[in-house]
Amino acid sequence: MSISVVATFIAKLGDEANIQTLAMQAIAPTLKENGCLKYALHINKDNSREFVFIEEWKSQEDLDLHLKTKHVQVLFNGIQPYIESSDIKIYKPL
Numbered sequence: 057m058s059i060s061v062v063a064t065f066i067a068k069l070g071d072e073a074n075i076q077t078l079a080m081q082a083i084a085p086t087l088k089e090n091g092c093l094k095y096a097l098h099i100n101k102d103n104s105r106e107f108v109f110i111e112e113w114k115s116q117e118d119l120d121l122h123l124k125t126k127h128v129q130v131l132f133n134g135i136q137p138y139i140e141s142s143d144i145k146i147y148k149p150l
Contacts, residue, residue: 058093059119060147061111071138072104078138079107082131089125091118105140119146 067075079097086095091114100106113119122128 057115057148059113059116060149061109061113061119061144062147063109063111063142063144065107065135065142066140067105067107068138068140069105074138075107075135078131078134079109082127085125085127086122089118089122091115092122 065075065079076097076099083095083097086092092111093114094110094112096110098108098110100108111119113122
């Protein structure tokens with residue numbers, strides 16, 4: 057069963073470029089991971105402070121391994137000073 061993730065990050069005012077740079081660095085290595093079906097970064101067209109990763113994984117196990125990778129840890133640790141808030145939701149198909 058696949059797993060979908062919607063991870064939203066709101067940048068602090070003036071820190072949009074920092075979030076974008078850090079987030080973009082995680083895309084290429086993530087797309088090479090086993091079980092990664094989709095990993096795309098989006099920005100809200102009406103609010104340039106809102107970034108959203110839309111992800112799809114073959115399984116919960118693949119997602120769990122992804123969350124332990126170095127590039128994800130670098131991303132999560134690196135963006136902390138630049139985010140106002142975050143929200144990560146995990147979905148399963150019906």
